């Protein structure tokens with residue numbers, strides 16, 4: 001697409017505002033009304049725990065069913081997101097910026113002393129806007145951090161489905177497109193099946209809500225993780241059977257490591273005596289798990305996620321670096337995040353962490369890093 005066509009396509013229209021507004025309104029209503037397991041979050045520094053209603057899966061399935069029904073009744077075109085991709089991108093970007101400003105203003109005016117709402121002002125405006133100043137801001141009873149990541153993951157799936165719908169009449173439904181779509185659907189559904197695990201992740205327990213997370217959840221996840229789908233809808237890739245099978249293996253191994261590691265940590269936090277791979281867990285200082293995946297590398301879950309990211313791009317072949325944007329970005333992000341988490345854990349656990357480091361010397365990639 002040339003620049004002359006790109007700029008007008010980026011200008012938000014009222015349709016994209018309505019689409020986005022309807023999506024958020026649906027999520028807010030579904031999240032508040034639909035049934036779901038209510039799980040307590042990690043204990044905050046003041047001892048309190050937030051409660052999260054994990055009804056993302058039922059919200060997503062109902063949303064897809066409603067959209068399917070709407071398309072079947074000719075009420076909406078399934079290709080609409082793919083057609084308006086760029087203006088939805090700019091509308092979401094503007095929305096994220098406005099949300100960041102509102103969060104900052106609301107945070108500055110918060111008189112609360114609770115861990116979740118107490119404002120933490122660094123004094124540097126850029127830094128405060130970027131990282132945010134409150135840990136768990138809420139709006140009409142909705143935990144915004146949990147809400148935005150849910151919106152981002154669902155948005156990613158909706159973009160993919162719309163690109164798929166546009167590819168079918170174009171005759172572009174290649175094996176590559178089928179594999180990419182299948183892997184992403186499984187990954188996103190798995191995320192919502194295990195949504196409660198999200199409550200013990202770094203983003204929820206340690207990161208404040210500012211532009212970095214709002215933009216990351218609402219813009220970055222849906223619009224950049226779907227680049228492979230856009231790319232495949234414009235490029236033809238002949239995937240050999242061997243390449244397709246190898247690609248499925250990368251996905252399956254990545255999934256096993258990613259889900260296995262996150263599950264082991266989650267189960268361990270709830271019950272430190274639970275068996276790991278059929279054996280009593282090896283525990284450091286009564287607090288850190290040092291067996292199973294957590295005995296192979298200190299962030300084996302990142303390794304699994306990286307393999308999964310690679311498996312989403314491999315269907316595109318090796319002709320262009322563009323579809324590899326996601327795994328490359330994730331590699332940089334997770335190395336940076338691992339460093340920050342390492343510093344946090346070293347400070348929190350002190351000699352226990354040093355002992356864990358001695359037992360498990362690898363950060364992410366065993367025998368490499």
Ligand code: NDP
Nearest residue numbers: 201202203262265287288289290294301302305337341345
């Ligand atoms: P983790 O789920 O690894 O959480 C890190 C925390 O776990 C630490 O701060 C510590 O917290 C605890 N911990 C660390 N080591 C141990 C141990 N050995 N035993 C017990 N507890 C331990 O990190 P993230 O939240 O960053 O990632 C969660 C998942 O999300 C990962 O799979 C990651 O790949 C994925 N992710 C994906 C992204 C994407 O863009 N696709 C972006 C970011 C993450 P505590 O103080 O509670 O003990």
